Amino acid sequence: GTIVECNTAYAGTRNESSKHWETIKEHGFMEIAPVDLQDEEGEIEIPIEGGKRLTSDTVGSHFPNYDYYVVLSHFKGHVMGGFGGALKNISIGIASSHGKERIHSGQDEALPNAFDGDHDSFLEAMAEAATGVFNALHGNMLFINVMNNLSVDCDCDGNPHAPQMNDIGILASLDPVAVDQACVDQVYLSDDNNGPLIERMESRHAIHTVEHAVEMGLGNRNYRLIDLDA
Template identity: 25%
Template sequence: MEKAKVYFTDFHATGNMNLLEKLRHLVKKAGIDQLDYQDRYTAIKIHFGEPGNLAYLRPNYAKVIVDIVKENGGKAFLTDCNTLYVGGRKNALDHLDSAYVNGYNPFTTGCHIIIADGLKGTDETLVPVEDGDYVKEAKIGHAIMDADNFITLTHFKCHESTGFGGTFKNIGMGCGSRAGKMEMHSAGKPYVIQELCVGCGMCRKNCAHDAITITEKKASIDHNRCVGCGRCIGACPKDAVSAAGDEVNDILNKKMVEYSAAILRNKPSFHISLICDVSPFCDCHAENDVPIIPDVGMLASFDPVALDSACADLCNAQPIMPGCRIEGSKDGDHFHALHPTTDWHSLIEHAEKMKLGTSQYELITV
């Protein structure tokens, strides 16, 4: 397969070109204008950041991409799906509040935010993945599948389960509905943390399959009836319902790829990654630790496999930051050194197998 083109620029600014101008120049060179935007809806997939975490991408970067879409006659919106875990983004109302707290609003970005899987994370489109090894029908946030174009704007960082959080993490996990996220994270079904349950019955009211019973003011879930939709997780006011979270990391990576395939095969797409504030953990954490490497730069490509590969290679070529969690490591793979149970190569290999791109790339500096 021919090498994919990945465009790169560093974070050095000059009096003639600031970082936002550099991002605009980068994506223009990479061909973002090649998509047909005229009178079409463009979903820009981004992570708004968990409240308390400061490593997420600033909204200023998003505005650059929004402006380009609008200049080409398109209608842009920023989007993400609700989280499976407890936090500030587990339903659309909290999610929007969190986005606003972190600076994302129509005044700073030039467009609206749509939480793609709706109020409780159940507004989904079922998309066939006929060649998936693990996923045969992906559950994708409806607004994303309803859009005409798809652009990703990714903060490239480490991840405790997948090695790194790059473009495929942003797409696959990020675009899955609550049931979709459960399918990727879990080999099992949700359960009730008994000591947190107060027996209010909200989970039972939201269960369409009569799988939940309340006994002595404690809920329990019958896994023979449960279909894993995750409505009970979003409905619980005490955060007493939890996903199993028991899927092995390599299979998690492969499921994310197969969820990504459901979108990428159905949408014209373009991908951007920023390697800055490379925190040890995902932006889903309510905190961020000392970055493991210096800031590297901004990258863009039509090929998400090449983009993730280039980002990983550039990160592993960097020196380790003093005082970070892997200071003194002799492992040539920073992501493996930080999270030894992960193997990000499994994601790249599976994405190539699914013919979503190539790991062979030409890095073009602009």
């Protein structure tokens, strides 16, 4: 297998390929498997059918080089999206740097400051970009969400809040909507100081990403949870 990544849309150590490669090396990813910085040599458009915000998604030019993606996501809170899981990972995560700007802008033409876009439009654009990626791969994807170190903040935050909930477990599905919905439900069902993460999700209208993904035909919010430890 190959670990794939794209440059970020915000300043830091991952917004330019040269700096990004240094960060990848520092974190030891190249000792695990080959790494492909997918937008290092350019980007391509993949179509989105039936979207309200986007007609296409901008991804790295290396995206079509793989016919199956295993999407390993750390489920946690997020300062903008409310939570980050499978849907965020295959939308923002797989998008090129410019593609990330379009998603944050919530429209085809990126705003001068992409982070000034309408909030619900951003959430809907995430769902639409995720749908474009899933359809481009003909559903050849596996989604694994790891519910540990449950902070209200994302790993992309340089100074995230300390985790406030204990680890819950690992959830997997062929449906990105179902696995994210199941993780959200597990947070609500927990009696382990779940208030801060629930507040983060509700204050950001986070479930709307899931709702719009269903509207796009990406997946189903109804699921059956099978406990492999039982």
